[in-house]
Amino acid sequence: MAAILDDPGGAVVGLDFDGTLSPIVADPREAYAHPRAAVVLRRLAPRLRAVVIVTGRPVAEAVQLGGFGEVPGLVILGQYGLQRWEDGVTSEPAPEPGVAVARDRLPVLLDGSGAWVEDKGHALAVHTRRAPEPEATLARLGPPLCALAAETGLRLEPGRLVLELRPQAVDKGAALRTFLAERAARSVLYTGDDLGDLPAFDAVRDLRAAGDLPGVVVCSGSAEVTELAARADLVVDGPDGVVSILDALSDAVG
Numbered sequence: 001m002a003a004i005l006d007d008p009g010g011a012v013v014g015l016d017f018d019g020t021l022s023p024i025v026a027d028p029r030e031a032y033a034h035p036r037a038a039v040v041l042r043r044l045a046p047r048l049r050a051v052v053i054v055t056g057r058p059v060a061e062a063v064q065l066g067g068f069g070e071v072p073g074l075v076i077l078g079q080y081g082l083q084r085w086e087d088g089v090t091s092e093p094a095p096e097p098g099v100a101v102a103r104d105r106l107p108v109l110l111d112g113s114g115a116w117v118e119d120k121g122h123a124l125a126v127h128t129r130r131a132p133e134p135e136a137t138l139a140r141l142g143p144p145l146c147a148l149a150a151e152t153g154l155r156l157e158p159g160r161l162v163l164e165l166r167p168q169a170v171d172k173g174a175a176l177r178t179f180l181a182e183r184a185a186r187s188v189l190y191t192g193d194d195l196g197d198l199p200a201f202d203a204v205r206d207l208r209a210a211g212d213l214p215g216v217v218v219c220s221g222s223a224e225v226t227e228l229a230a231r232a233d234l235v236v237d238g239p240d241g242v243v244s245i246l247d248a249l250s251d252a253v254g
Helices: 002-006 037-047 059-066 097-110 134-152 172-182 195-209 227-231 238-253
Strands: 011-015 050-054 075-078 083-086 089-091 116-119 124-127 154-159 162-167 187-192 215-220 234-236
Touching (some): 002 238, 037 238, 050 172, 059 075, 059 083, 075 172, 097 116, 097 124, 097 134, 097 154, 097 162, 154 195, 172 195, 187 238, 195 215, 195 227, 234 238
Parallel strands (some): 011 050, 011 187, 050 075, 187 215
Antiparallel strands (some): 075 083, 083 089, 124 162, 154 162
């Protein structure tokens, strides 16, 4: 934190979206960002080297749900880094063939389970939050989804009452490392809430331990996922706490 405050022009702030800038809700399509998130980021972004949102969501959803279209200089890395949104322009590769195969198989596999699929284009997220027994349904679906992932060459990633099928070679840690190198960052703060954020936490901690980059990891705390809190430097109270710390950081570097 001292490195960020002493040299804000070299600092990168990285942020997850769901559970960090927005609350976790039953329908991810309704997960609008904290009402002050865009306001705070508009103040903060011009004072830093960069602000980057690293999310499993498609970038268009993050822009729309966050109201981030007018945040100057903001970069959004969607689909764990497969998509990039910057200056209103989105770039991305073609989806992997295994995603289409999994898309065709999931309706039969999930029939009668109460789970539903969020189709992200490059990935497929199976949600159980609306099932009659969310935790039990998640546990029952784990083995068949693991088999489907192996068959299609995809990776099965657990989250908060969700199992996501996505390409093997992408995660938030790789996306964050690449972005920090691209921007020649001199310090980094990363905030997340879920298991998918652990690779980004590890990236920051590894860079810090190697003496390559001062960094701090912040957990947007929840009762559903506790692993991140144990590995964070700072734990805040959900999106309210995240926005508060960003607000305080904006004041401190202003």
